[in-house]
Amino acid sequence: MATNGATWQEIAHEVQTHRESTITQIHPPIPEVPSEIPTNVTNIPLALLTTREVDITSKSPEDLVASLATGSLTSHEVTSAFLRRAGLAQRLTNCITELLPGRALKRAKELDNYLRESKKPLGPLHGLPISVKEHIGMKGLDLNAGFVAWVGKKAEDDALVLKILWDAGCVFYVRTTEPQLLMHLETSSNLFGVTVNPFNRSLTSGGSSGGEGALIGLRGSCLGVGSDIGGSIRSPAAHNGLFGLRPTSLRVPSVGISAERIGSGYIDGTLGPLSTSLSGIKMFMKIVLAAKPWLIDPNLVPLPWRDQKSYLGDIGPKRLRVAILWSDGVVQPHPPVTRALKEVVQKLRKVEGVEITEWQPHKHELAWEVIASLYYMDGGDECRKLLEASGEPWLPLSRFICSESPYVKHRSVAEIQDLKSERDKYRREYAQHWNSTATSVAEGKNLNGMVDVILCPASPGVAPPLDTSRYWGYTSQWNLLDYPAVVFPVTTVDPVLDGRDDGYVPKNEKDQYNHGLYNGPEGLVGVPVSLQLVARRYEDEKVRFQ
Numbered sequence: 001m002a003t004n005g006a007t008w009q010e011i012a013h014e015v016q017t018h019r020e021s022t023i024t025q026i027h028p029p030i031p032e033v034p035s036e037i038p039t040n041v042t043n044i045p046l047a048l049l050t051t052r053e054v055d056i057t058s059k060s061p062e063d064l065v066a067s068l069a070t071g072s073l074t075s076h077e078v079t080s081a082f083l084r085r086a087g088l089a090q091r092l093t094n095c096i097t098e099l100l101p102g103r104a105l106k107r108a109k110e111l112d113n114y115l116r117e118s119k120k121p122l123g124p125l126h127g128l129p130i131s132v133k134e135h136i137g138m139k140g141l142d143l144n145a146g147f148v149a150w151v152g153k154k155a156e157d158d159a160l161v162l163k164i165l166w167d168a169g170c171v172f173y174v175r176t177t178e179p180q181l182l183m184h185l186e187t188s189s190n191l192f193g194v195t196v197n198p199f200n201r202s203l204t205s206g207g208s209s210g211g212e213g214a215l216i217g218l219r220g221s222c223l224g225v226g227s228d229i230g231g232s233i234r235s236p237a238a239h240n241g242l243f244g245l246r247p248t249s250l251r252v253p254s255v256g257i258s259a260e261r262i263g264s265g266y267i268d269g270t271l272g273p274l275s276t277s278l279s280g281i282k283m284f285m286k287i288v289l290a291a292k293p294w295l296i297d298p299n300l301v302p303l304p305w306r307d308q309k310s311y312l313g314d315i316g317p318k319r320l321r322v323a324i325l326w327s328d329g330v331v332q333p334h335p336p337v338t339r340a341l342k343e344v345v346q347k348l349r350k351v352e353g354v355e356i357t358e359w360q361p362h363k364h365e366l367a368w369e370v371i372a373s374l375y376y377m378d379g380g381d382e383c384r385k386l387l388e389a390s391g392e393p394w395l396p397l398s399r400f401i402c403s404e405s406p407y408v409k410h411r412s413v414a415e416i417q418d419l420k421s422e423r424d425k426y427r428r429e430y431a432q433h434w435n436s437t438a439t440s441v442a443e444g445k446n447l448n449g450m451v452d453v454i455l456c457p458a459s460p461g462v463a464p465p466l467d468t469s470r471y472w473g474y475t476s477q478w479n480l481l482d483y484p485a486v487v488f489p490v491t492t493v494d495p496v497l498d499g500r501d502d503g504y505v506p507k508n509e510k511d512q513y514n515h516g517l518y519n520g521p522e523g524l525v526g527v528p529v530s531l532q533l534v535a536r537r538y539e540d541e542k543v544r545f546q
Contacts, residue, residue, distance in 0.1 A: 008148045008392040012191050015097070015142070015151060019192070022099040023087045030087035040526055041092040042198050045085055045218060056081040061128060061223040061280040068127035071115055075108035075127030079171050082129040082221060086174045089220035095187075095195045095211040097134045097175045098141075104129070104173035111169060123169035124287055130170045131221035133209050134178055136162065136271065137256040145258040146178045146189045148390035159256025161225065161271055164291040174221065176211025181383055182227075182259055183375070184208055184397040185235045185459075185469035194466060197239055199527045203463040206236035212274050213240040222276045223284065227254075229262055229269035230371070231459075231475025234487040234532060237274050239463035241489040241528030244274040245281045246475075248484045248538045250301045252285075253293040260382050266374045266420055267479060278544060281486065285540070306541050321449065322348060323359035323437065325456035330365045331471050331511045334461035334518040336498040340490040340529045344455065359454050362433045363426070368473050370423050371480040372407035377419070379410035396467045423480065430481055434536060453542055458487045458532040460514045462524060471514055474532070484540035487532050493524040 006014070023030055031048035038044075046054055056078055059067075067073040083101055090096045111127045121127070132138065135145035137155030144150040162172065180189045187195035187210025195210045197203040198218045205214040209226030213236025216224055226233040228246040237244025249268035262269065273284035286305045294300035324345055327333060333341075348354050376383070380402040387394060394403060402408055411419065439449030457474045478485045500520040506512035535542040 008190060008390045011148050011151050011390065015191055019090075019096065019098050022101065023090060025101045026083055026087050026099065030084060030091065033088070033091045037092070039200050039202060040198070041201060042218060044092060045088050048088060049085060053081040053084055057085045057219045057222070059222065060277040061275060062277060062283060064222065065125060065128050065283070069121040073127075075111045075171060076105060078127060079104050079108040079129050079173055083173055085218070086131070086215060086220035089198070089215050089218040092218060093196050093198050093201070093205065093214040094193055095177055095205070095214035095220075097177055097192060097211070100173050100175070104171050107171045111171070121169060123167060124283070125165060126169035128170050128223065129173045129221065130165060131174045131176055131212060131215055131224035132162065132172055133212055133224070133226050134175045135182060135258045136225055136227070137258060138162065138172065138175070141175070143258040144191065145260070146180050146182055146191060147386050148190055148392040149386050150258065151191070153258070155256065155258070157256060160253040160293060160296060161288060162256070164253075164288050164293060165225075167291070168287050174215070176209070176215055176224065178209065178211060179207045179397070180392075180395045181398045181402060182208045182232070183230070183262065183401045184395075185231055185472060185475075186397055186466065187211055187236075188395055188397070188466070190392040190395070196466070197463045197527075199240070200463065200524065202465060202523075203527065204239065204466050204469055206239040206463065207469070208232040209274065210236045212236055213242065216240065216242050216274055216276060219276065223280045224274045225271060226274050227257065227269055227271050228479070229267060230375075230472050230479050233272050233274060234458055234475050234485060235469070237487040238458035238530035238532070239528065241492075241530065242274050242276060242487070243278050243281050243489070244487045245272045245285070245540070245543070246270060246478065246485045247272050247285065247540050249482050250299060251303060251538075251540065252288055253297045253300055255297050260386065261378075262375055264374070264377055264416070266416075266423060267371055268482070278488065282544065301538065303538060319353035320453070321355045321357060321437070321451045323357050323451040323454045325359040325361060325454050327361070328364040328473050328477065329361040330368075330473055330508065331460045331514045332504065332507070333457045334514075335501055336462055336491075336493045336521070336529045337457045337460070337531075339494075339497055340531055341455070341457070344490060344531060357437070357451065359451070359456070362430055364473055364477055367426060367477050367480050369407060370419065370426060371476050372405060373409075373419055374423065376402055376405075376408040377411040377416055380408050381410075397469065400470055427481055452535070454534040456532050456534060458530045461518055462493055462527045462529055464517050468517055471510055478534050482537050483534050484537070484543055485532050485534040486543040487530050489528050489530050491529045493521050493527045493529060495521045495525050
């Protein structure tokens, strides 16, 4: 597909027509969705798909690979089931850019033949369907990254992370939506429109990997690949009741992705998994790092995945110290999030070998100023030129993060170096803040008893209404520090327990805005509430509760 002088509306129509053509290739056809559907559409696939399809697509990735490896399930049947559920998820939430039925079913048949003939699986992901965010390159397929101007740009090769997953035996069958600029905590673009939340279609699915979030939330996938430079894996995971990991940068390879030059190397985006299970997250990381991608991309850190138990070891009478960040001191979380924190803390206090302590935020408002300044040091020129090239209009959240942000300025070389120095100074301060949690200093200045992980909100509230996700602090904080963080589901909004705190007095303008987004649990009942677990840089293995 190419622009050829077409208007942006014509190009958008073309890519949407292409998407629809891939859906119509599915056999038997995707069931028709009723003209009137409820706000929460998560149960619709249960009514429209076969019992067998529902059973297969409801399984966790670890259960599926176990069944696929023995042949009790065939890859062709599993892939077919996920293709149909993904197509249905598109009808319900607008979450995909295209299905890949031809190549996916061909691959599945090849894997089934291999297992039948060799009596062993091809690899640890043998036959497992995996979904992929569109801007992660697949050879010969469009690679527009949400920009109308980039429609027709083709990937010359598969992204390195996809090559690794392919060699492990997976099947790629669907590509998912992303927002304009790749820089919303929602997912809306002029190419494909708005991706909505399956638990409440008036709310956002999160972003920028919101296509993955909605698709996996509807079980149209059980394991997908997203990207994160400010919360783009964790926001969709949180809003759709999933597990999602933002790894430390330079662990998972990002060679082969398409994106504007966000962060200019001073804030590194990273690829990572979203899954219906925590085991799916661990499986992804173990397989990718077992391939030693640093031998191909020397920018990566040569650090394999380390077993949780042996890595944690014994740190005295308390095996694990968990610090609780109730608020970042800038924006107060909504009542459902605070309740979820309290519930998890109550459970952890009963776990032998876990110690709970408090975490005091350290200059989190400054952290946002620094990272927001580092995102667009060209004053947003590249964004502006890409949008002007096609004539597509700015979307509201694109304006918020780029053209209207007070931190987006043209920076001189000296100013860029000053910002880098400010980033590094803040990282040193936060490291010392973490070090100060040590309970003793052993011989050789080894710090004993430090906090292992921070338990905190994944966002200031549950999934908000469309075009309102303007506070990034609960996720971007850890991007600035380059700390690994995993999001996990805890509960759902409760009509009795999650009343609005009308007595709360907001601390600042951002807090006032966020406070105004929550008017009580009405209309939000059943929407996922998630939390986040954060570890120090390159201690990704610690962000897992056993």
